[in-house]
Amino acid sequence: MKTERCIRMTMSYDGSDFAGWQRQLDRRSVQGELEKALRTMHGHDVSVTAAGRTDSGVHAIGQVVHFHTDIASIPAAKFRVALNKLMPVDVRVVEAAATRLDFHARFDARLRRYKYYIRACTPPLPHLDRYAWRLDHQPDLGRLNRLAACLRGELDCTAFSSARDEHENRHRYLHHATFYMEQDALVFDVAANAFLWHMVRSLVGTLVELDRAGAPDDAMQAILRSGERRQAGVTAPPHGLFLWQVEYYRAASHARPGSVAAGGGLTVPGGDLLVGQASGLPAGDEVPGPRLIPGLGYVDS
Incomplete structure (x- = not known):
């Protein structure tokens, strides 16, 4: 019996040559490139959900996505290397980690x-x-x-x-x-x-x-x-x-739109804040992000 895992990833992409995040039949999309790479790995279709569905021409430094996999032989962190080998250079997986099965990149986002x-x-x-x-x-x-x-x-x-x-x-x-x-x-x-x-x-x-x-x-x-x-x-x-950063709470249940957890700076009982991937920062702390350095591109601050 295959064991299912949920993989959460942080992604970066140059949106210049994409028709946005969302998959489209006749136009190039970020979701389409990622799902094509996942299909190559799995041998079947794998659906990916993103925190934000960026428009055509919009870039991302810290897009967060999730998908479910039945591949047990690849450590979660290694999905970064495997997928980057299968995708074009204008879309990259920055980090990958296993998360709880009911994690949702869009609906669990706090900010x-x-x-x-x-x-x-x-x-x-x-x-x-x-x-x-x-x-x-x-x-x-x-x-x-x-x-x-x-x-x-x-x-x-x-x-x-x-x-x-x-x-x-x-x-x-x-x-x-x-x-x-x-x-x-x-x-x-x-x-x-x-x-x-x-x-x-x-x-x-x-x-x-x-x-x-x-x-x-x-x-x-x-x-x-x-x-x-x-x-x-x-x-x-x-x-x-640029979609720069997405923050999450780790909680027993989803913070759905309209709930207390989805509001501004309100706490989730028993929850702790996740920023992009894992972080030990309490809610409201400033998280250093990448900086634009002319001639060099984006680097961590």
Whole structure:
């Protein structure tokens, strides 16, 4: 009798040449490449679930996925090596580990963190501009952060959702939203329990437009309260966006959407926080992530 295991993996990919995470019949996807490699290993189809279904052109540093396997001969950690040998170089398994059978990469996630990169008034460098939104004006860092100051706590984010978003409940809990400089790049760093479709890119596009127009500090708050997408700005292009990190609680049962555990910073009785893979950090601690180093790519901080 075969023993089933659940494998949790952290993945990184360059989304430039993918039509997004989700498998598609006639277009290249990250899920499609991973499931093709798993099919080669298993001799049958293996379904993979991700924490976030990134759009076409969006990248990932810390995507988390899970799948079930009946292969007992491969240690869980070795799935990283085996799968990386079978997949193209623009999608990589960073880490693999066995987890509980009922772990769910999407529904057990406590927090998703994205970073959006902007390069403004800098020399054109194709190897960097491929991963950042290039602007011909210099944004005001202070004004951007004053505009974004309202992006905290539980918010109705309807004004920043796509018309094609199918979520009935568009309230989300935002843990932080801030701009800062990283080398010569302007970074928007945002984390929430979950995001609506195109929400991060809509936030970025709107904030950049408001800053350039010299809008008052409460302009973003007014757009939030309107609940109307037409009041917000453009949707920033996908190539500057990275799914950076996913945090989890380890608990006896799933933290499903709408539950206490799915909220912002609320505790799960008897649960401890997992960040990406395993970590001994309590909830709310800052976890160092990779940094963009011009000319070198991403390195651990």
